[in-house]
Structures are given as C-alpha cells and as structure tokens.
Amino acid sequence: MVLETILTRYAAGERSFPQLNLREAELIKVNLSSINLNAADLRQARLGRTNFSYACLRSADLSESILWGTDLTQADLFEAKLREADLSGAILTQANLEKANLIKAILEGANFSSAKLCHALMIEVDLRPASDYRTNLSQADLSHADLSYANLSMALLYQAKLDGARLCRANLSKGRRETALATDLTEVSMRGADLSYADFTGAILSKADLTGADLTGTILTDADLREAIMPDGTVYKSV
Numbered sequence: 584m585v586l587e588t589i590l591t592r593y594a595a596g597e598r599s600f601p602q603l604n605l606r607e608a609e610l611i612k613v614n615l616s617s618i619n620l621n622a623a624d625l626r627q628a629r630l631g632r633t634n635f636s637y638a639c640l641r642s643a644d645l646s647e648s649i650l651w652g653t654d655l656t657q658a659d660l661f662e663a664k665l666r667e668a669d670l671s672g673a674i675l676t677q678a679n680l681e682k683a684n685l686i687k688a689i690l691e692g693a694n695f696s697s698a699k700l701c702h703a704l705m706i707e708v709d710l711r712p713a714s715d716y717r718t719n720l721s722q723a724d725l726s727h728a729d730l731s732y733a734n735l736s737m738a739l740l741y742q743a744k745l746d747g748a749r750l751c752r753a754n755l756s757k758g759r760r761e762t763a764l765a766t767d768l769t770e771v772s773m774r775g776a777d778l779s780y781a782d783f784t785g786a787i788l789s790k791a792d793l794t795g796a797d798l799t800g801t802i803l804t805d806a807d808l809r810e811a812i813m814p815d816g817t818v819y820k821s822v
Contacts, residue, residue: 614633617638628645656674671692774793793813
C-alpha cells in the first residue's frame with residue numbers, strides 16, 4: 584500500500600492497517616495516534632517526532648528504526664522488535680513493552696515512566712541521559728527483564744520494579760563528570776535479581792529491596808544503602 588494512501592485513509596477516519604510493509608518509510612512529525620499497525624514491518628523506518636500515542640504496534644518490527652522524540656504514550660508494543668532502534672528522547676509513558684526485543688537499542692533521555700517492560704530483552708541498551716534530561720524509568724515494571732551489560736548510568740529508576748531481572752555487568756554508576764548525577768534507585772524492588780558484577784558506584788539505593796538478589800562481584804562503592812533491605816533480609820545500617 585502506498586504511504587500517501589495510508590495517510591489519506593487515516594485522515595478520513597480509518598485506523599486499522601495491520602501487517603503493512605513500511606520498511607524504510609519516512610513518517611516524520613505525523614499524527615498517527617491510535618493507529619493499528621499490528622505486526623507491521625517498520626524496519627529502518629524514520630519516525631522521528633511522530634505521534635503514535637495509543638497506537639497498536641504489537642509484534643511490529645521496528646528494528647534499526649529512528650524514533651527520536653517519538654510519542655508512544657500508552658502505545659501497545661507487546662513483543663515488538665526494537666533491536667538497535669534509536670529511541671532517544673522518545674515518550675513511552677505507560678507503554679506496554681512486555682516481551683519486547685530492545686537489544687542494543689539507544690534509549691538516551693527516553694521517558695519510560697510507569698511503562699511495562701516485563702520479560703523485555705534489553706541487553707546492551709544505552710539508557711544514559713540525553714543532553715537535556717535523564718532517562719526516566721520511574722515506577723516502570725521491568726520484572727524479569729534482561730538488562731545484561733546495559734548502561735543505566737545516571738538513569739532515574741525511582742520505585743521501579745526489577746524483581747527477577749538480570750543486570751549482570753550492567754553499569755548503574757554515577758557519571759564521572761563533576762556535575763554528574765547519581766543513578767537513582769530509591770525504593771526500587773530488585774527481589775531475586777541477578778546483580779552479579781554490576782557497577783553501582785555512587786548510586787542511590789535508599790530503601791531498595793534486594794531480598795534474595797545475587798550480589799556476586801557487585802560493586803557498591805560509595806552507594807547510598809540507607810534502610811535498604813539486603814539479600815539476607817536484614818536492613819542495612821550505615822556504620
């Protein structure tokens with residue numbers, strides 16, 4: 584289907600366009616709120632600043648696509664493929680990314696506040712801050728997500744849920760610049776999480792729940808662990 588035809592039909596009120604082939608399509612600053620692109624092929628598409636709020640993108644393939652500043656508020660991305668996609672500054676508040684493939688995705692400055700990322704594959708993702716704002720994962724559900732080797736330095740994870748998540752060798756350390764902010768994991772839940780060899784240098788883990796977490800080789804130098812629940816169930820008390 585020709586892209587112009589899709590936009591014309593959308594403007595006329597049609598919303599359902601499942602399984603479309605939109606590979607390498609250019610849809611920049613377009614309003615496609617509530618569109619249904621279930622299982623669509625959007626590989627290498629340029630979708631910067633397009634409005635996909637409330638869109639259905641279940642099982643869609645967005646691998647290597649460019650989604651700079653794209654609005655995906657409450658979008659349904661269940662089992663979507665976002666491998667090596669660039670979501671810098673994208674808005675994904677309350678989006679459903681359960682079982683999504685985000686391996687090696689660029690997520691700098693993206694807003695995942697209250698998003699659902701259960702069982703998502705997030706190996707080697709880049710979640711560092713953008714020049715203007717921090718990557719926001721506050722209150723996001725990352726239960727059983729795989730964040731191995733992910734870069735979460737200076738990210739905001741306030742009250743995030745990481746129960747059973749895998750953060751093996753992930754970087755959650757404070758940035759090295761003088762003005763760098765600490766990675767904020769205040770009141771985060773990481774019950775049963777694999778934190779082996781992860782770097783939490785200078786991170787804020789105040790009131791975090793680490794019950795049953797694997798801390799083999801974990802670096803906690805200068806981390807704020809006030810009132811954190813440690814793997815054995817005891818509450819951390821600073822000396």
